Amino acid sequence: MTDKNIKVSIRHLYKIFGEDPASALKDVKGGLSKADLLETRNHVLGLNDINVDIKEGEITVIMGLSGSGKSTLIRHLNRLIEPTAGEVLVEGEDILKWNTRRMRKLRRESMSMVFQKFALLPHRTVLENAGMALATRGRKRAEYEGEANKWLDRVGLGGYGGQYPHQLSGGQQQRVGIARALTSNSDIMLMDEAFSALDPLIRTDMQDLLLELQDELHKTIVFITHDLDEALKLADHLVILNNGAIVQQGEPQKILLDPADPYIEDFVADINRARVLRVRSVMEKTPPEGEVSGEVDHDATLESVIADAQGQMDRRFRVMRRGRAVGTIEMPEIMRALVPAKSSAEAEESSDTAA
Amino acid sequence: MATYDGVFDTLGLRNWCDGGSSGAPMSMADLLAQTSGTENTTSFWDFPFPSLDALHDACGAIPQTRDLTQGLEAGFLALRDGLRVVVDPLTQPLSWMLREMLYVMTQTPWFIMLPVLLLLVYAVTRAWKIVGLVALFLAILAFVDHYGYAMETLAIIFVCAFICVLIGVPIGILMSRSDRMQRIVIPILDMLQTLPPFVYLIPLIFLFSVTEPKLYGIAVILYAIVPVVRLTDLGIRLVDKDVIEAADAFGMTRNQKLFGVQIPLALPNIMAGVNQTIMMSLAMVVIASMVSAPGLGILVLRGIRNLELGVGLVAGFGIVVLAIALDRVTKAALARIDASQSSR
Structure with missing residues (x-):
């Protein structure tokens, strides 16, 4: 899991909106804050010194509330927005130096995108929408039909090819959006709040579909969301953005167990930790000696372990990974992990009294 | 003193x-x-x-102020010969098209012309109701012996509206692509729209001979081109930003975007502009009869000049009937386009 190639890498990326971003950039590098920049120079600091490595075959989730700059950030990856300063390296090459022709090739062949509002072509059929990337490359309908149908089938829309997007429900439309991205056969998929416009139940379905597809295809996915549950469910690597800057990034379990600052503690406070935390992140890394009550997988959630223990506090389990014992987990450890770190509890108390 | x-x-x-x-x-x-x-x-x-x-x-x-108006006139007359050398050959095809169209539409016997027109209506609207309405209207006009005049008016409208679309849509596209172009063109459109229609005619009379059909052709086109330009620009600018972004994200070129996304999605608005353009060319054809445009307008003019109330009223009624027919046909065509790609 650790030694995957870095597919896309963002280096010291800045984006400043305003009339004279270049001179505002100097002030920002000199330490001017977002609020001060807006007040004194009337420029908006969109992104502030972003550094992210996106690994091949992983889902990198960029999470933040609205206005945190996450949608701006994802649009830098295929240069729908030009940065003020910094580098975006795709397989080691800085795409910001590429000309339009090379950029177009990149967008057509190696990066596809799924949008929050689906952004299907309303005057084209579902099949034509799914084949849009290939049609854009100049393929005839007969050539892309097979490929488009294959992916429509795969996302569960077999037989809908002749219909128009407005005849489908929101969830189905986004399935077309995903099929469109998959049909382009690109290595990198950018998903901008792809599931945010859907009902909770459909959203869960779509998340499962994405994970299922990812198991099979191992694309490099960059997923934007404002929903922490969704982020924790999908992420291999989680980046938390606030006010245009990265607050913390890393493995989601680590962020949950060891939040770097009060902002993240507040953020993770409302999470159902039992369902998100995995055995592997709380276990002791020595296989148990003597009596155990059973075996659990290292990737099982704490919730399922509690269910296995039937609520009994004196149980301990052997943790298995691919048939080998890799650690021990005891119920008290699980219970401790379910309570957020102490400092956040204090913070909550103080905020309660303040309120 | x-x-x-x-x-x-x-x-x-x-x-x-x-x-x-x-x-x-x-x-x-x-x-x-x-x-x-x-x-x-x-x-x-x-x-x-x-x-x-x-x-x-x-x-x-x-x-004196009088010198200003005289100076303008003298200036225009001095420019006229130079202007003619450029504008005359450029607009000659218009004269030719108008003459041919007038010839075809008035010389073809009615029992061929009417079915052809009705077939055209069906091809555009796919609605038998509209075809019936148009048939009824044309029959009424023919019954009161206004068939020839109506055909002349229609011929001029067809040619002028066609040229308006031919020139207006590309101008609208250019405007939608560049804010500077939009800033330049909009005042011109405003001027064309607010200038009293008679004012177009005065310089044109100086420029061209009154026997040339292009004299009124140009007046009609200048007056009627405004809505199709405006609505093309507006239609393309109103295309959903998200869809445009998706087109960019999948690497479409500017032309692929224009013909594959922007124009098809702006089509309902463009068609609304075409509808307005046709209606405005009908209005202008009547006024242009003062500078020899044939058709129902001539009769209206005769009614005013000789105070022949009945002639004026019947011709005016004929114009209303034509206007309703043209409007219904273009609106039905518009509805058909709207329905086939439907709303988002």
């Missing part, structure tokens, strides 16, 4: 004024004052605005 004499005296410009004073024609008021012998003293309430005429009274070197 004029009001502003004192001003020029104190400025020491008296010599300059009188030096230039010449035999500029005397105004009627001056003449009256001279003959009656009374000095025209102005009371405080009649104190004039320092206009060209008022200043001219005090100082002969300053031109």
